[in-house]
Amino acid sequence: MEELLKISELSEQTGLSAHTLRYYEKHGLIQASTRSEAGYRFYTDSDVRRVQFVKTARNSGFSLDDISQLLSIRVDKESHSCQDVTDITQKKLDQVNAKLAELHSMQHTLELLLESCCGGPENATHCSIIEALDAGVVDKEAFGQARHEST
Amino acid sequence: MEELLKISELSEQTGLSAHTLRYYEKHGLIQASTRSEAGYRFYTDSDVRRVQFVKTARNSGFSLDDISQLLSIRVDKESHSCQDVTDITQKKLDQVNAKLAELHSMQHTLELLLESCCGGPENATHCSIIEALDAGVVDKEAFGQARHEST
DNA sequence: GTTGACCTTAGAGCCGACTCTAAAGTTACA
DNA sequence: TGTAACTTTAGAGTCGGCTCTAAGGTCAAC
Structure with a gap:
């Protein structure tokens, strides 16, 4: 006996809003297996599993576009290799690492500013943060160096 | 003798496009001290320094909104305290750290997936990445645990 | 038969920081 | 005088992933 879920029920089960589920459908990620005569979406267990796959992949950092590719592998595993999957994953990891590097650099800069x-x-007449930004010194190592010397 | 720069010259000096400079002006960050009769913007040295301040702050990770606040401190240092400045900086650092935590978690997940x-x-019939995403196992520690045991 | 909670669609709005376009006016130089 | 390279403006488009609205159709309970 197949239990069919309405969109609000799927929403409850997955924690994704009905809006988001329709959005995912519009972008080809998911689909309701059946529709009522009035056009209401009805989801099967298999649909639920697919949505959960999407949700898990989202939580792991994959973009909707990545997920779209992962889904087409998922439905036809025989036609794809493990490498296809790791390629997507590695590419995503590279992006994450690039963003991390950028943020670490910001973190470093902001920490130096705060320490200085x-x-x-007291009023900001001689505030070293304002001064550092004024001197444009922030990207250069000189700022960190100068602080180090004076420590 | 004050040397006045046209927008394209300011663009060259700062590395910001003329479009971006107009955008910054529209958002109240910068302004041309004078305009020609025809309406052309002309920038003074002081304008250039302000633009460079903005650029340095951008590179440090501050949002345009943050920079707007930093600029009002910069032009009237007496009316603001160092704490005003560190508040903005600390808030930004908190945001950066929050984003870093999120990305580190993604990095961890993606690395586990890749290792698995x-x-x-060979075809993806038993691909453990697809399986992990299917099992929704990614957020849980169980995934990492399972790998650890099998190592 | 009427309320109220659901469902449908196309399409707009949001976030931030640009980036670009179109249509028009200005300037420098030959 | 022409033309190319500037400049101006308001406003639209871009990115990704939602989030929401409006206007209507459906359904179950009372």
Whole structure:
């Protein structure tokens, strides 16, 4: 006995809003196996599993486009290799690593700025953060160097 | 003798496009001190320094909104404290750290996925990445645990 | 038979920071 | 005088992933 779910029920089961589910459908990620005569979507267990796959992949950092590719592998595993899958995954990891590097650099800069400034209630006439930004010194190592010397 | 720059010259000096400079002006970050009769923007040295401040702050990770606040401190340092400046900076650092945590978690997940899969030319019938995403196992520690045991 | 909770669609709006277009005016130089 | 290279403006488009709206159709309960 197949239990068919309406969109709100699928929403409840997956934690994705009905809006999002329709959005995913519009972008070809998922589909309701059947529709009522009135056009209401009805989802099977297999549909639910597919949606959960999408959700898990989203949580893992994959874009909808990545997921689209992963899904076409999932439905026809014989026609794809493990390498196809790792290629997608590796590419995503590369992107994540690139973004991490960028953010680490920002983190470093912001930490240096914070360390350099007293942060107190005195007025900002000689605030070293404002001064550093004014000197454009932030990208250069000089800023970190200068701080190091004075420590 | 004050040397006035046209927008394309400012663009050259700063590495920001004329489009971007107009965009910054529209959003209240910068302004040309004078305009020619025909309406052409002309920038002074002081304008250039302000633009460079904006650019440095952008490179450091600050949003245009942050920079807007930093600029109002910069032009009236007496009315602001160092704490005003560190508040903005700390808030930004908190955001960066939050994003870093998120990305590290993705990195971890993707690395586990990659380690679990052979990545070879054999077909994806038993691909452990697809299986892991299917099992929704990615958020849970179980995935990492399972791998650890089998190692 | 009427309320109210659901469902449908196409399409607009949002976030941030640009990026670009179109149509028109200006300037420099030959 | 022509023409090429600038400049101006308002406003639209881009990216990704939703999020929401409007206007209507459906369904179950009372």
